[in-house]
Amino acid sequence: MPAAILRMLRRDRWALAGAVTVTVIGFVAVFATLLTTIAGHDPYTYDSAALDPATGQPAGVLGGISGDHWFGVEPLTGRDLFAIVVHGTRTSFFIGIASTVVSVVLGVLVGAAAGYLGGWTDRIVTWAVDVFLGFPYLVFMIAISMVAPPEIPKPLLLIVVIGFFGWPGIARIVRAQTLTLKQRNFVAAARTLGAGPWHVFRTELLPNLWAPIIVVATLSVPSRIGLEAALSFLGVGVPVPTPSWGRSISEAIQWVGTDPMLLIFPGLALFLTTWGFNVFGDGLRDALDPKSGVR
Amino acid sequence: MLHKRLLAVALAAVAVTACGANDPKPGTGQGQQAAAGGTLYILNQGQTQNFDPAKSQSLAITSLGLVHRRLTGWLNAEGKQTEVVPDLADTGKASNDGKTWTFTLKDGQKFHDGSPITSADVKWGVERTFAPAFSGGLGYHKQLLVGGAEYRGPFEGKELDSVKTPDAKTIVFELNRPYGDWPWIASTPAFAPVPKGKGAEPDYSEHPFASGPFQVAKYQKGVEARLSRNPNWDKASDTIRAGLPEQVVIQLGQEASVVSQRLAADSGDDKFAFGSSFVSPAQLAQLQNNASAKQRVVTSKSGALAFLALNTQKLTNPKVRQAFQYAVDKAQYQIASAGNAQLAGDTASTLITQGIVGREQFNLYEAPPNGDQEKAKKLLADAGFPNGLENLDFLVSTDNNYPEKAQALQAALLKAGIKTNIRTLDDDAYRAEITAADAKYDLTLASWQPDFPSANANIQPLFATSEIGGGGYNSARYSNPEVDELIEEAQATVDPAEAGKKWAALDRKILEDSPVVPLIYTRNSFLRGSKVGNFFIADFPAYPNYLQVGITP
Numbered sequence: 001m002p003a004a005i006l007r008m009l010r011r012d013r014w015a016l017a018g019a020v021t022v023t024v025i026g027f028v029a030v031f032a033t034l035l036t037t038i039a040g041h042d043p044y045t046y047d048s049a050a051l052d053p054a055t056g057q058p059a060g061v062l063g064g065i066s067g068d069h070w071f072g073v074e075p076l077t078g079r080d081l082f083a084i085v086v087h088g089t090r091t092s093f094f095i096g097i098a099s100t101v102v103s104v105v106l107g108v109l110v111g112a113a114a115g116y117l118g119g120w121t122d123r124i125v126t127w128a129v130d131v132f133l134g135f136p137y138l139v140f141m142i143a144i145s146m147v148a149p150p151e152i153p154k155p156l157l158l159i160v161v162i163g164f165f166g167w168p169g170i171a172r173i174v175r176a177q178t179l180t181l182k183q184r185n186f187v188a189a190a191r192t193l194g195a196g197p198w199h200v201f202r203t204e205l206l207p208n209l210w211a212p213i214i215v216v217a218t219l220s221v222p223s224r225i226g227l228e229a230a231l232s233f234l235g236v237g238v239p240v241p242t243p244s245w246g247r248s249i250s251e252a253i254q255w256v257g258t259d260p261m262l263l264i265f266p267g268l269a270l271f272l273t274t275w276g277f278n279v280f281g282d283g284l285r286d287a288l289d290p291k292s293g294v295r
Numbered sequence: 296m297l298h299k300r301l302l303a304v305a306l307a308a309v310a311v312t313a314c315g316a317n318d319p320k321p322g323t324g325q326g327q328q329a330a331a332g333g334t335l336y337i338l339n340q341g342q343t344q345n346f347d348p349a350k351s352q353s354l355a356i357t358s359l360g361l362v363h364r365r366l367t368g369w370l371n372a373e374g375k376q377t378e379v380v381p382d383l384a385d386t387g388k389a390s391n392d393g394k395t396w397t398f399t400l401k402d403g404q405k406f407h408d409g410s411p412i413t414s415a416d417v418k419w420g421v422e423r424t425f426a427p428a429f430s431g432g433l434g435y436h437k438q439l440l441v442g443g444a445e446y447r448g449p450f451e452g453k454e455l456d457s458v459k460t461p462d463a464k465t466i467v468f469e470l471n472r473p474y475g476d477w478p479w480i481a482s483t484p485a486f487a488p489v490p491k492g493k494g495a496e497p498d499y500s501e502h503p504f505a506s507g508p509f510q511v512a513k514y515q516k517g518v519e520a521r522l523s524r525n526p527n528w529d530k531a532s533d534t535i536r537a538g539l540p541e542q543v544v545i546q547l548g549q550e551a552s553v554v555s556q557r558l559a560a561d562s563g564d565d566k567f568a569f570g571s572s573f574v575s576p577a578q579l580a581q582l583q584n585n586a587s588a589k590q591r592v593v594t595s596k597s598g599a600l601a602f603l604a605l606n607t608q609k610l611t612n613p614k615v616r617q618a619f620q621y622a623v624d625k626a627q628y629q630i631a632s633a634g635n636a637q638l639a640g641d642t643a644s645t646l647i648t649q650g651i652v653g654r655e656q657f658n659l660y661e662a663p664p665n666g667d668q669e670k671a672k673k674l675l676a677d678a679g680f681p682n683g684l685e686n687l688d689f690l691v692s693t694d695n696n697y698p699e700k701a702q703a704l705q706a707a708l709l710k711a712g713i714k715t716n717i718r719t720l721d722d723d724a725y726r727a728e729i730t731a732a733d734a735k736y737d738l739t740l741a742s743w744q745p746d747f748p749s750a751n752a753n754i755q756p757l758f759a760t761s762e763i764g765g766g767g768y769n770s771a772r773y774s775n776p777e778v779d780e781l782i783e784e785a786q787a788t789v790d791p792a793e794a795g796k797k798w799a800a801l802d803r804k805i806l807e808d809s810p811v812v813p814l815i816y817t818r819n820s821f822l823r824g825s826k827v828g829n830f831f832i833a834d835f836p837a838y839p840n841y842l843q844v845g846i847t848p
Contacts, residue, residue: 044706046627046703046707048626048630053635054635055583055634055635056576056580056630056633056635056638075577075580076631076634076699077630077631077699077702077703078630146721150718235693235719239716239717239719240698240699240701240702240717241702241705241706241717251699254577255580257581258577258580258581258583258584
């Protein structure tokens with residue numbers, strides 16, 4: 001499989017660009033503290049010296065971009081925007097990946113069970129998938145975030161809630177794949193030899209499910225990062241003062257007339273991340289799924 | 296007291312002033328002299344506009360005053376102390392050491408349908424506020440009138456005996472203790488007349504009996520309230536209402552930022568409009584580039600006290616609480632709330648707000664504008680917390696940029712070794728927690744505009760033991776029997792100057808215990824259209840006087 005991916009990356013420049021972007025952003029997320037230390041700022045320290053004393057807006061042009069503040073500063077606070085965007089990457093990336101893991105685990109287990117066991121299990125799962133796919137989950141997530149007791153850490157809550165609503169898409173694909181795999185000789189052979197469902201799942205099904213799972217998971221990461229941003233935008237995401245792109249964008253909207261850079265940097269970061277995951281995911285699909293031909 | 300309080304409370308902190316950085320003199324931009332006639336538009340953020348006096352927290356000079364007169368009213372102007380003046384009646388005569396107050400109604404007053412306004416109608420209006428179905432209005436009178444604590448309104452067939460009407464023009468109030476500010480209390484919405492026997496329906500707010508210059512002609516929730524002239528309003532006897540426009544249209548459900556944009560653009564009917572909500576910091580910054588709009592911003596000189604409340608039931612050690620006085624960064628708070636000190640309002644060190652009789656300026660905790668975090672650390676160490684405080688629950692409302700302002704304080708507190716976790720709640724939920732019997736929070740941000748210009752209204756609602764829980768706004772949960780006694784004593788003082796001295800002494804005494812950290816006296820900014828005249832904000836309150844506003848020719 002890695003060989004196929006490498007071949008694809010060599011052939012598909014867009015996918016390569018996506019892969020590079022994802023790697024860079026992953027790197028930024030992991031080494032956020034180190035990066036901001038190098039830049040000399042953290043996302044929490046107020047600095048009124050960086051503001052225009054007359055208006056509270058960033059001093060200087062383009063939102064106060066300078067050698068000291070690479071992305072400028074926030075109006076009214078003077079906090080360093082580079083540090084905020086970099087630490088926001090950590091929030092988005094971490095929540096996006098972790099919730100995807102939750103979705104994948106749930107989706108694979110449920111989907112494989114439905115496809116392999118069939119009968120009532122299958123009917124219930126298919127029905128639940130249909131319900132969940134049509135469910136107004138954003139409203140539900142907002143409600144959950146509002147009523148959840150404050151003792152539960154918000155990032156954990158976001159991971160669980162976003163992850164939970166992601167399983168049906170994965171379950172459907174895994175179920176379809178399992179249905180075809182079930183007919184194959186090696187699965188039939190294993191069953192004839194008396195292997196239980198769990199054994200068949202682990203040794204026969206799973207190795208053949210990896211490819212579609214990775215493709216679906218990669219393609220669903222950006223939507224989850226977007227969902228976290230949307231919830232933070234609506235004020236029910238990660239709590240202040242933890243940086244988050246969604247909240248930065250939400251705050252920037254009221255300043256867009258006077259300080260557009262405040263919107264541009266976190267917006268660009270969100271755009272690049274979703275774009276990177278999408279083109280990379282597309283490339284993966286081309287490489288791993290024999291049915292969809294090469295572009 | 297609750298609602299408008301909170302409104303004032305919540306809003307005041309966003310308050311920003313106008314005129315911009317280059318123009319240090321607040322309060323300009325009031326427009327030219329207005330003339331009679333025309334249609335005035337008021338752009339309102341809320342979905343509803345309440346015209347039921349029993350449910351109202353409205354100040355004597357804002358929207359409710361357009362429709363209803365009260366026993367007494369306010370006369371205010373820039374540069375002058377706000378006075379309590381006769382409205383429907385005179386300003387009352389005290390007897391029995393200030394426990395009995397007698398008011399005489401002016402002659403020839405009528406409701407909009409032409410029926411005469413008698414003392415029985417005023418009594419009915421007051422009684423109606425005790426009915427549980429019509430609660431929610433300013434309730435200062437409820438604890439003061441004899442028998443008020445048990446009374447449940449006139450719709451259950453009982454009268455409130457402590458309100459007497461010896462004849463059609465005289466009304467007497469019997470209080471359970473001497474109360475010098477009663478003429479101010481008589482200017483709260485509860486003292487607007489409601490025809491005896493009327494007002495039992497829950498939607499009375501949409502078709503009230505008007506005594507002011509306007510009556511409610513049309514009411515559509517979320518759309519507009521249209522006020523037309525009241526033909527039976529007696530202009531000659533009304534010294535506090537100009538009643539200039541021919542018609543007033545209150546547009547409802549208007550988003551604050553959209554209102555700012557519309558008024559800045561100043562096109563069509565928006566020329567004849569003003570916004571009832573504050574102009575936010577971001578909006579003010581944008582107005583700086585618009586010379587025409589910049590001129591039309593009106594800013595109050597002062598306003599509500601913004602403060603950090605320290606839950607004294609959790610932070611029991613006064614030494615620890617005093618550390619907060621030095622740890623906060625008031626300069627940063629000013630920037631966070633409005634961009635600069637000039638727009639935000641002066642830093643505060645007293646509980647009594649600027650412009651109140653008897654106020655004394657003092658500072659028990661002198662510190663540089665950015666705070667003295669080292670001194671705070673030292674105080675904490677002396678109190679037995681050499682490593683600072685951890686995990687304090689810092690509750691704020693999501694309204695009015697409170698989370699942003701809280702972050703500014705959080706950053707300063709952290710420098711002093713005080714680690715806080717900001718918890719945000721929707722404004723209704725926030726209010727419920729602040730006013731409930733039990734509180735989880737350690738710190739909260741609030742702001743307070745007195746309901747009438749007396750130090751009483753600055754101090755009693757925030758620091759009396761009776762205001763802890765049960766809907767009260769003692770957010771620091773401060774309880775000191777000695778202070779409670781002094782509050783009653785100051786309230787009983789009828790002479791304003793003497794009462795002022797007592798309140799100033801209380802101000803100092805309470806701050807010695809450090810239940811709250813005064814931050815700033817917030818300024819409010821409002822924006823008007825180019826054809827709106829007589830649009831001013833007097834020294835008190837920090838809101839425009841709706842009763843004088845008109846359209847310029």
